[in-house]
Amino acid sequence: MVALLVLGVVLLLGALLLLSLALRTDEESAGVNRSLAVLETMGQAPKELRAELDLPFAxxxxxxxxxxxxxVGRRISGSDAxxxxxxxxxxxxxxxxxxxxxxxxxxxxxxxxxxxxxxxxxxxxxxxxxxxxxxxxxxxxxxxxxxxxxxxxxxxxxNERLQRDLPDAIDLLTISVEAGLGFDAAVQQVAVKTHGPLADEFTRMLREMQLGQGRSEALRGLAERCTVDDVRAFVSAMVQADGFGIPIAQVLRIQAGEMRIKRRQRAETRAQQVPVKITVPLIFFILPCLFVVVMGPALLHSMDSFSRR
Structure with a gap:
């Protein structure tokens, strides 16, 4: 009877021991799984960080x-800035x-x-x-x-480049129109044969006309983009000629003559400004050098003569 009781106690203790080992194994496996999940997450996080760090500095x-x-700039600027x-x-x-x-x-x-x-x-x-x-x-x-x-x-x-290139462009327009080309084709010839801001503006005007904008509206847009008075006068003359049906060749010939006269007048104006502009460097830079060259030897000779006495 006592032997059976002892055997039962031993079996009960053995069952409890096996149960505790099984639970510990499950806990350890769960802990290992959690550790693996954490390591996997930690292994994935640097990839995202590296993806951010791989972006360009800009x-x-x-x-x-x-x-x-x-x-900040929009806040401190005006509504029409x-x-x-x-x-x-x-x-x-x-x-x-x-x-x-x-x-x-x-x-x-x-x-x-x-x-x-x-x-x-x-x-x-x-x-x-x-x-x-x-x-x-x-x-x-x-x-x-x-x-x-x-x-x-x-x-x-x-603007300086536009003002300088406009007379030659109008001459080329005049020659092209008198040769039989239309105004749009003449403008295209100027845009292709020349280079610079005026050619770029003519190219943009032609593209706007190809997109469906009228010739007068495209010319007015050209005048709005350019702040040169000669360009605006030319555009105004072309718009009026287009509106009243005046022959383009005649208007272009008159505009070419006026532009040549204005270019000659600007050259004469700048030539007359040269004496006034050269006064300051003449007084402060050129004349002192001349005084040193002319008066220097005489001054040195005088100092040498007085020192001998």
Missing amino acids: DRVIAPLRARALT GERLRRRLDAAGNPPGWTVDRMVSGKVLFGVLGLILGVAIAALFQIGPLTGVVVALAGLLVGFFGPDLYLYQRTYDR
Whole structure:
């Protein structure tokens, strides 16, 4: 009886031991599975991080900065700033990569960069607080208005080129129309045979006409994009000739004569400005050199004579 009781206790203990081992094995396998899942997740996470790090520097850093700068620029700009910038970009010939959004964000970024550069210069040269503030503000203003100055210079150079190329283009138009070509075909000949901003504007005008825009509207668009008075006068004459049915060849001949007269007058005006413009370098740079060359030997000889006495 006692032996049976002992045997039962042993079997019960053995069953409990086997049950505990089985539970421990299940827990260990579950723990291993969880560890494997964690390791797998940790192995996948760096791939996503590497995917972000594999992006170009412009997409990771510059693009977010540009987006924030664009938001700030739109807040500090007026409601019609976008339209004004678009007209200025058209007047500058729409430089490659220059858009209204990039212009606004670039002004803010360059302003911040100029401010940081001004503060760095003030700290490097140990400038006083008031002067340092002035230098920092100057850097801010230069950086903020730098793109505007560059765009103004591009517009000025382009207008000079337009004014210089317009008489030759009108002569070529006149010859083409008198040879029997229509106005559109003559404009296409000018756009193909010449190079420069005027040829680009003629090409754009032809594309607008091919898209269904009327000739008068395309010519007015050309006048709006160009701020040169001669171009606008030419466009106005062409629009009036198209509206009243005046022969194009006659109008072009008159315009060619007027443009040649204006070009000669501009050349004479610049020639008359030369004596006035050369006065300053003549007084401050040329005359002192002449005085040194002419009076120098006499002065040295006089000093030598007085020293011997």
